[in-house]
Amino acid sequence: MSTASRQQGGFVEQGFREMSVALAARGVSKSFGGLKAVQDFTLELPTGSLRGLIGPNGAGKTTVFNLLTGVYQPDVGVVELGGQSILGLRPSKIASLGMARTFQNIRLFGELSVLDNVKLACHVRAEQSMLGAILRTAFSRNEEAAIEAKARRLLQLFDLDDRRDEAGRNLPYGDQRRLEIARALATNPKVLLLDEPAAGMNPQEKLALRALIRRVRDEFGVTILLIEHDMGLVMDICEHITVLDHGAVISRGTPQQVQEDPKVIEAYLGVAEESEKQ
Amino acid sequence: MPTHVLVARAALPFLVSLLLALLLHFGVARFLDDYDRGLVMSVGINIMLAVSLTMVNGFTGQFSIGHAGFLGVGGYVAGAVTYATSLKLYGDLETRGSMLSGTSLNVDPATLSWFGQGDLLFVASLLAGGCAAALIGYVVGLPSLRLRGDYLAIVTLGFGEIVRVLIQRTDKTAALQAWDRVHPGVPAPEGVSRVFAIENSVLDPATGLSQTTYTAVSDANWFEIAPRVGGSLGFSAVPDYTSIFWVVLFAGVTIAVASRIKRSTFGRAFLSIREDEIASEAMGVDTVRYKVRAFVIAAFFAGLAGGLFAHFKSMNPNEIGFARSFDIVIMVVLGGLGSISGASIAAIIVTLLPEWLRGLDQYRMIIWALALILMMIFRPQGLLGVREIWDKALWQGLVRFIKREKSSPKAGGGA
Numbered sequence A: 001m002s003t004a005s006r007q008q009g010g011f012v013e014q015g016f017r018e019m020s021v022a023l024a025a026r027g028v029s030k031s032f033g034g035l036k037a038v039q040d041f042t043l044e045l046p047t048g049s050l051r052g053l054i055g056p057n058g059a060g061k062t063t064v065f066n067l068l069t070g071v072y073q074p075d076v077g078v079v080e081l082g083g084q085s086i087l088g089l090r091p092s093k094i095a096s097l098g099m100a101r102t103f104q105n106i107r108l109f110g111e112l113s114v115l116d117n118v119k120l121a122c123h124v125r126a127e128q129s130m131l132g133a134i135l136r137t138a139f140s141r142n143e144e145a146a147i148e149a150k151a152r153r154l155l156q157l158f159d160l161d162d163r164r165d166e167a168g169r170n171l172p173y174g175d176q177r178r179l180e181i182a183r184a185l186a187t188n189p190k191v192l193l194l195d196e197p198a199a200g201m202n203p204q205e206k207l208a209l210r211a212l213i214r215r216v217r218d219e220f221g222v223t224i225l226l227i228e229h230d231m232g233l234v235m236d237i238c239e240h241i242t243v244l245d246h247g248a249v250i251s252r253g254t255p256q257q258v259q260e261d262p263k264v265i266e267a268y269l270g271v272a273e274e275s276e277k278q
Numbered sequence B: 001m002p003t004h005v006l007v008a009r010a011a012l013p014f015l016v017s018l019l020l021a022l023l024l025h026f027g028v029a030r031f032l033d034d035y036d037r038g039l040v041m042s043v044g045i046n047i048m049l050a051v052s053l054t055m056v057n058g059f060t061g062q063f064s065i066g067h068a069g070f071l072g073v074g075g076y077v078a079g080a081v082t083y084a085t086s087l088k089l090y091g092d093l094e095t096r097g098s099m100l101s102g103t104s105l106n107v108d109p110a111t112l113s114w115f116g117q118g119d120l121l122f123v124a125s126l127l128a129g130g131c132a133a134a135l136i137g138y139v140v141g142l143p144s145l146r147l148r149g150d151y152l153a154i155v156t157l158g159f160g161e162i163v164r165v166l167i168q169r170t171d172k173t174a175a176l177q178a179w180d181r182v183h184p185g186v187p188a189p190e191g192v193s194r195v196f197a198i199e200n201s202v203l204d205p206a207t208g209l210s211q212t213t214y215t216a217v218s219d220a221n222w223f224e225i226a227p228r229v230g231g232s233l234g235f236s237a238v239p240d241y242t243s244i245f246w247v248v249l250f251a252g253v254t255i256a257v258a259s260r261i262k263r264s265t266f267g268r269a270f271l272s273i274r275e276d277e278i279a280s281e282a283m284g285v286d287t288v289r290y291k292v293r294a295f296v297i298a299a300f301f302a303g304l305a306g307g308l309f310a311h312f313k314s315m316n317p318n319e320i321g322f323a324r325s326f327d328i329v330i331m332v333v334l335g336g337l338g339s340i341s342g343a344s345i346a347a348i349i350v351t352l353l354p355e356w357l358r359g360l361d362q363y364r365m366i367i368w369a370l371a372l373i374l375m376m377i378f379r380p381q382g383l384l385g386v387r388e389i390w391d392k393a394l395w396q397g398l399v400r401f402i403k404r405e406k407s408s409p410k411a412g413g414g415a
């Protein structure tokens, strides 16, 4: 208690900020060999915000997610979760500190049932010991029951409860994407990173997804950063958008501002022209 | 639910193992001859090995191919403990067990207690063997499981061979010596032809020749006796404590522990690593830590199995080489990567089939290799896949499959 309030106090003194920052990246760069995938990337997500990260193919968006979640270590720069640096931590540690994500190329636990996919994500908050699980102590049994209940609640919210016994890989594409979000939420994240959640969905599913993402933000109080190529969806639900091109931020602001920014138009049109030429 | 019901439920699989062990030991085993009893024990030990390896190769999806090394570590450590302790405490290698342990079937039960001091020594030695194997498992697993991919296979392969070679190089001279070598010129007491003594070669500075002297076991240090595990000749001096009771009990405990882990939040953590390591890590599973945990637990149970093996057959460096490791991998793959019951069934088949098809013994490597290839073609997930025979989903799947087979001609006609 006391440490938390002291930290918060210190934070306010340092920055004089009205809103606390859930996730911050400052001056983050990453190169792969000669390729500068991300250059001097800076981003602040105020707690409870729903923001977007867009850019043409290969702009470095997924690499940013990998840098934020500890899959890659930045060459330079700082990443802070809740005011605490998370540089050098394993992805699992970062997840336990409150960051969860989904993957652009879906990464479900294919052989596991839909229910077990979500239950696994509750593991990071589990407190029982392995010996307790082997002896099936009252504590372990109660915790398993709580995990089951939590997973079922999430599946109901995502309309997946009827399919809970099916193997994850047998779900239709759109359901797999939603299951990934449900799974990420089961880790009790403070910050949720969604990498192209609408990819491969049909128009109805995309509409439902808009409502779902808003609902997740409001009901779970999570801060959301979203990568998406579907501009309708991004412009509709994001309060603020950062645009990346060739690894560098070229624009940021409200959907309106970003849409009218000539640099953004050029970046996207340039890509369109290139692909037309080919 | 009332507390005592919950406690009973928690203890149920362990109680069932105990009851089954007693039933087989006192009921069925009396009607078997020595050979069949030996088969039952071999099956039980192989079940322990297969189920423990399932936790690594099946649950976490790693590829360990040196499991027999842990059998060796556990077996030699447990064997050395009972061997040296028996000599130090009793001055001989007789078993001091009970109706529950090995020799009891050949002895008048009326003379035996329910639990002898030898049983205590035996169980302690098994635990020592298990813990030694677990410790080595940690040392071997931690560095290799940090690295991705096939490193574990290479390291475990090398580890198994290192254990075998090191054991081959241990002291061949057992502590059992002929009376007249130890006491030349002294007439032996009635009925005594051999004594326990440690043979030492000492260089005589006067003559420059080596001289053989003997130290009575009672004067020898514990650490002088324990490493005399027979080298390439094998370690046959281990007292025979292992019985159907102990094997069935420990096999039951192994299965119970593995299934409890599998069904718990830890089991899901293990399986998630095998399904997708990156996603698993992103969901908060410290994949290195969990891979090491699975590896250490598996090593522990393989070490226990080794202890049972040592007090049943004589330990031998050839028993713990790559061929043995390969057998265990086959059981796990045939049974279904991740299936405890599948691995157990496969362990039974792989143990008994060569016994029944004696004539084919020389072709067994070929037969298993063929079986594996056929399995890969027709049922790559193994006998049961990741499921268990007690899973509802397995049977539901089977019912669905049969129904579909039946209804498909009709559906075809309609379309």
Ligand SMILES: Nc1ncnc2c1ncn2[C@@H]1O[C@H](COP(=O)(O)OP(=O)(O)OP(=O)(O)O)[C@@H](O)[C@H]1O
Residues within 6 Å of the ligand: A032, A035, A037, A055, A056, A057, A058, A059, A060, A061, A062, A063, A064, A104
């Ligand atoms: N591990 C890696 N090794 C080498 N190059 C990489 C690696 N990961 C990404 N890249 C490169 O970095 C650049 C940015 O890739 P990234 O996946 O971040 O783009 P993106 O914005 O997510 O694109 P898309 O919209 O297609 O998903 C690409 O040129 C890609 O080839």
Ligand SMILES: [Mg+2]
Residues within 6 Å of the ligand: A061, A062, A063, A104
């Ligand atoms: Mg991407």
